[in-house]
Amino acid sequence: MEPEEKKKKPRISSKKKVISITNLNTNTIQISNPILIELADFATKQKVEIYLVGGSVRDMLLNRPTTDFDFTVVGDSIAFAKQLAKKFKSNAVVYEKFRTAMIPYKNYKLEFVGTRKEVYEEDSRNPIVTEGTLEDDIRRRDFTINAMAVALNGDSVGKIIDLFGGMNDLKLKILRTPLDPMITFSDDPLRMLRAARFASQLNFNIDEICLEAIKQMADRIKIISQERITDEFLKILKSEKPSIGLLILHNTGLLKYIFPELEELAGIEYQFENGEKIGHKDIFLHTLKVLDNVASKTDNVWLRFAALTHDIAKPRTKKFVKGTGWTFWGHEELGAKMMKKIFHRMRLPLDNLNYVETIIRLHQRPMVLVGSEVTDSALRRLAFQAGETLEDLFTLCRSDITTNNPKLSKKYLENYDRVAEKILQVQEKDKLREFQSPVRGEEIMAICNLSPSRAVGYIKKAIEEAILDGVIANDYDEAKKYLLENKDKWLKEIEENKI
Ligand code: CTP
Secondary structure, three states: OOOHHHHOOOOOOOOOOOOOOOOOOOOEOOOOOHHHHHHHHHHHHHOOEEEEEOHHHHHHHOOOOOOEEEEEEEOOHHHHHHHHHHHOOOOOEEEHHHOEEEEEEOOEEEEEEEOEEEEOOOOOOOOEEEEOOHHHHHHOOOOHHHOOEEEOOHHHOOEEEOOOOHHHHHHHOEEOOOOOHHHHHHHOOHHHHHHHHHHHHHOOEEOHHHHHHHHHHHHHHHHOOHHHHHHHHHHHHHOOOOHHHHHHHHHHOOHHHHOHHHHOOOOOOEEEEOOEEEEOOOHHHHHHHHHHHHHHHOOOHHHHHHHHHOOOOHHHHOEEEOOOEEEOOOHHHHHHHHHHHHHHHOOOOHHHHHHHHHHHHHOOHHHHOOOOOOOHHHHHHHHHHHHHHHHHHHHHHHHOOOOOOHHHHHHHHHHHHHHHHHHHHHHHHHOHHHOOOOOOHHHHHHHHOOOOOHHHHHHHHHHHHHHHOOOOOOOHHHHHHHHHHHHHHHHHHHHHOOO
16 A cells, blocks of 8 residues: 555664653643644645644554654645645655655655545555545554544644544554454455564554454465565564564464465474374474574564574474484574575575574584583684674574573573683684684785685685694794695695686
């Protein structure tokens, strides 16, 4: 129902608290935001009937900060937006196709649309739009809590128009559709995902009838563009307790369409050995715990994503070994390898791929290094491979401890503390964080008479490996000496192996 352009919202800083409004036992909102006051005065003078609608009303009532305001104008919204833009000394960006206009003003985004009726055809996301009343505009919205309007004209300024019981649902913390959910979700199946998203963001419940409708028509999510799906999915991940939204996706059957690899994690398989029934843990539920743990420590959505996917390859590497039990050998490497396809399919920003892959690939390693006999070179190697992700990797490892036994949990945490401490010591010893071959590519090329090629990387890596293994120190002179001593051997290897 909205243009794609609308999706690109500016980031809202949670520190920018714009509005402080009201409690939920009222039918008027005190408008205190200067921009809204100015806009209301202007509209009143121009005799243009205008309402604040949708999510901004919900957020005002919930006292959530917002910089996006949506307005419904009875009449020509574009003409009004253009006049207002002049007054605000800004520009109205007009989307003729959708008959909407947007004014960027200070750090706000003001969106204007005329009251309209939208009718959707089967299997199409393109509504037929005709002029309508305010009620038509409101009834076509997704949830009752998003379907309230606030009048901005004359004596009515601040009056809440709540035709579908949105205020009551805010109080009850429930998501309900204004119309029969089958209709509301058919109009735009993305709303099924939005239900999970709002439930997760606001910690609300979804009405039973809505849940049933989602279960029945979950497969209709297939007609929605991946960008819109991913947008909602990431909002779930960014919420305070993402497991709320993810469990809804799983329980309603949406998850298998939008993230089938995660759906594969759910459930427990059993094997019998010596008459004993042996199961493994439900990897999906474990993952959700790890994810919530990470979410309680950081807003970094890519670390949250890594937490969500750290065991993604467990179902594909799962094997029952007699005498050992369930094993998942190699799941971290395979999991890292699965990410590329998932990032592409979900249209996730590829500059975060390497970060997520690295964390998944290494998430078992700190545990392996717990023993007292661990060598400096093993610690160095982990620090080198983790690079910038090292601290985040440890955050994930600590969050991966989901035992209910407090003694065990304490012990595991202390183990990680010890490994982290040892790594710090090694790092301090040889400033490994900035580590790379002290002899740089250009010098290697000059000494070995090479042009830029993979051969240069081969030699650089050989020098780095020697440092990591403690053969030479992380020092320019030693590295150069080592290069001069070994270059003929390496050049021969390069030639023989056609590197
Ligand atoms: N809306 C809808 N169906 C959709 C998307 C939006 O009915 N699929 C309506 C809702 O009334 C919503 C308003 O359009 O409140 C604005 O949409 P949007 O900006 O996407 O969501 P918000 O509710 O404002 O929430 P957020 O800003 O967190 O995305």
